[in-house]
Amino acid sequence: MKYLKQFAIIIVISFIGELLNYCLPFPIPASIYGMVILFIGLITGIIRLEWVKETGLFLIEIMPIMFIPICVGLMDAWGNIAPIWFPVVFICAITTVIVMAITGRTAESILRRDKKKEVHHE
Amino acid sequence: MSDYLSSSLFFGVTVSLITYWIGLLVKKRFRLALFNPLLISVALTIIILLISDVDYATYNDGAKYLSYLLTPSTICLAIPLYQQLEILKKNLKVVMISIAAGTFSSLFSILLLSIAFGLSHEQYVTLMPKSITTAIATGVSGEFGGIAAVTATAVAITGILGNVIAESVLKMFKINHPIAKGLACGTSAHAIGTVKAMELGELEGAMSSLSIAVAGLMTVLAASVFANLW
Numbered sequence A: 001m002k003y004l005k006q007f008a009i010i011i012v013i014s015f016i017g018e019l020l021n022y023c024l025p026f027p028i029p030a031s032i033y034g035m036v037i038l039f040i041g042l043i044t045g046i047i048r049l050e051w052v053k054e055t056g057l058f059l060i061e062i063m064p065i066m067f068i069p070i071c072v073g074l075m076d077a078w079g080n081i082a083p084i085w086f087p088v089v090f091i092c093a094i095t096t097v098i099v100m101a102i103t104g105r106t107a108e109s110i111l112r113r114d115k116k117k118e119v120h121h122e
Numbered sequence B: 001m002s003d004y005l006s007s008s009l010f011f012g013v014t015v016s017l018i019t020y021w022i023g024l025l026v027k028k029r030f031r032l033a034l035f036n037p038l039l040i041s042v043a044l045t046i047i048i049l050l051i052s053d054v055d056y057a058t059y060n061d062g063a064k065y066l067s068y069l070l071t072p073s074t075i076c077l078a079i080p081l082y083q084q085l086e087i088l089k090k091n092l093k094v095v096m097i098s099i100a101a102g103t104f105s106s107l108f109s110i111l112l113l114s115i116a117f118g119l120s121h122e123q124y125v126t127l128m129p130k131s132i133t134t135a136i137a138t139g140v141s142g143e144f145g146g147i148a149a150v151t152a153t154a155v156a157i158t159g160i161l162g163n164v165i166a167e168s169v170l171k172m173f174k175i176n177h178p179i180a181k182g183l184a185c186g187t188s189a190h191a192i193g194t195v196k197a198m199e200l201g202e203l204e205g206a207m208s209s210l211s212i213a214v215a216g217l218m219t220v221l222a223a224s225v226f227a228n229l230w
Helices: A002-024 A030-044 A053-063 A067-070 A074-121 B003-006 B012-028 B039-052 B057-066 B070-075 B078-082 B085-090 B094-118 B123-126 B134-143 B148-172 B180-202 B203-227
Strands: none
Touching: A002 A030, A002 A053, A002 B070, A030 B070, A030 B078, A030 B203, A053 B070, A053 B078, A067 A074, A067 B012, A067 B039, A067 B057, A067 B148, A067 B203, A074 B039, A074 B057, A074 B094, A074 B123, A074 B148, A074 B180, B003 B057, B003 B085, B012 B039, B012 B057, B012 B148, B039 B057, B039 B148, B070 B134, B078 B085, B078 B203, B094 B123, B094 B180, B094 B203, B123 B148, B134 B148, B148 B180, B180 B203
């Protein structure tokens, strides 16, 4: 019963997310509407953690396998990617370094400044 | 043989699961980020389909039921985010500003490089969300007319690369604080980067997995602006 209830709640939220994606004019995937609904539900206590926990964590754990069919779609999309394989790999490589460096440096400097302030106050 | 496989509803799922299982075994044996189970599974599945002369549409008739659970699973990412609510609250400022900086630099550098390479609008929006987790990235890509399969591949390349280079990049840019390290890994390389962050430490791991959801949401919000720029 526990898993059935948990799965039902998750599916109902998926359905509401899908409905919002259909009704609202924003380019936001159904899954994001659902994620925000569940997050707000958990924070406000409308949805209790034990109502979704085990099934939710199980679904997250097996999530990689859900991408296999999408990625195998490369077979059909190969015509689209073959002419641009170099830009794709190049852009992925460069931006990963840029994003990692900028995120880390930003956090590092904020944390350092806050620490200095704390010392100052004392 | 291929006639039989074409009519089988479980062929696609069977091949997907068994090749993924092989991928897990290979990863466990060699412990290298390059041996990513998803990558191994996809490569083996494509090879098997080509050898057995089954086309993608036939394979996907059965295999699509695996992807059916993608939306519910992505929604569940709210659960770990909620479980880290205390860490999130305590470090709200640094988390939000750093991930916003990372998300913006990702979108901006992809925009500039796409223009530099003369990519089409379709190719640009396909790559646009490549720094975030696959579930959200393929959703964003789809909303703007990108090719989901290529987006998913770019996301996988990004994650694997991020995992492999993380330690050198963090050292090179003198990123030493555990919180900063975690945010950097999760924002640049989503779940596969988080695996590396968890190896670095517990706080790094928590910060990184938090970044997956936050960077994903920020990218969704910023994407509608950036999608119109090229």
